[in-house]
Amino acid sequence: MADRAAEGAVAAVFREERGRLLAALVRRFGDLDLAEEVTSEAIEAALLHWPVDGVPPRPGAWLMTTARRRAVDRLRRDQALTTRLAILRVEAERATPPEDHGGDLPDERLQLFFTCAHPALPAEDRGALMLRFLAGLTTPEVARAFLVPRETMAKRITRAKKKIHGARIPFRTPDADELPERLPGVLQVLYSIFTEGYTASTGPDLQRVDVAEEAIRLTRILRRLLPAEREVAGLLALMLLTHARRTTRTGRDGELLLLDEQDRTHWDRPMIEEGSALAETALTGGPPGPYGVQAAIAALHDEAPDLPATDWPQIVALYDVLQALTPSPVVAVNRAAAIAMRDGPERGLALLDELAGEPLLRAYHPYHVACADLLHRLGRHAEAATAYRTALDLAGTEPERAHLRRRLAEVDTSAMP
Known part of the structure; x- marks a missing residue:
């Protein structure tokens, strides 16, 4: 029972403090790989010692001290990793008691947010880095979040870390005059993670609630850091x-429920x-x-x-x-759907027809669904069936496809003489 309690305490600390610990170590040593390695070693040490010695009153500070000492030992052994001057600096820091910041660790995650979302990194890598380093997900968990093989995600994360090191991407919070330019990129990464959880891009389920909740948790952290x-x-x-x-977006069998059905x-x-x-x-x-x-x-x-x-x-x-x-064309589609609710389906469909030439919308299945629904409401069933078939070919999840198959069957039946 005591072992389970200690493991639970470690898991809770790892979940809530890993990002803070990692950020503090990167800030101190300037090396993401080193920080990640000694963070993992500190967690392993906690699993070994806490069941025997008890959970310390400030577990985050305990982990920080342990990780920092492991980093110093690593630097001392590996002369290629740093210069003698850097070793002397970190050894001096080891001898200095940690500052009391009013909590377990100074919260330097803001720098990590901006590093993970740096515009020099490929867009597909930014969300993966946030989930890996700020949310504390393992590489297999991040792979599941993005629906890619584990090996693919491991290579992606390794590539991104090399990019950070090779391009000398700074680990810092942008200055006040830079923030308006840089913050939207961080927010876009968080929103992309949430969107994948809210409506999965592919797969048997409409939602991936765990992914959406990770995005919410990370955004709460960012809100605390930038109130x-x-x-x-x-x-x-x-x-x-x-x-x-x-909880109302799908039925008992996982079927999609629209807003008016919830x-x-x-x-x-x-x-x-x-x-x-x-x-x-x-x-x-x-x-x-x-x-x-x-x-x-x-x-x-x-x-x-x-x-x-x-x-x-x-x-x-x-x-x-x-x-x-x-x-954007996507905003225009949503606006047209709202106008259809205000002014009637003919007006909404006219606006959607004006967007038909937008290249982005050709593969955007909600556009074709919106057209099909308004055509259905207007009794133009053959045209609605064509639009539903296009949307069906583009839909990513099985609940969306099942919903469109039902709608297609409705209009096909209505079109019969």
């Missing part, structure tokens, strides 16, 4: 307001309240940002008692703002 940044609050609000519907009494009301308060924060005190606007749209959906009673005029107005902030 004055309203777009961080906006992104967290958007995630919470969307994730609040997670039991709103089972939405997560505390999460909605928290998200709504954060959305208000995001929209207060200056010009709105795209995540704050999207959070406000999500809040209007969550606050409505049903689909017809949703404040569609306000949602359209918010999409107008979003389109001005971040013009």
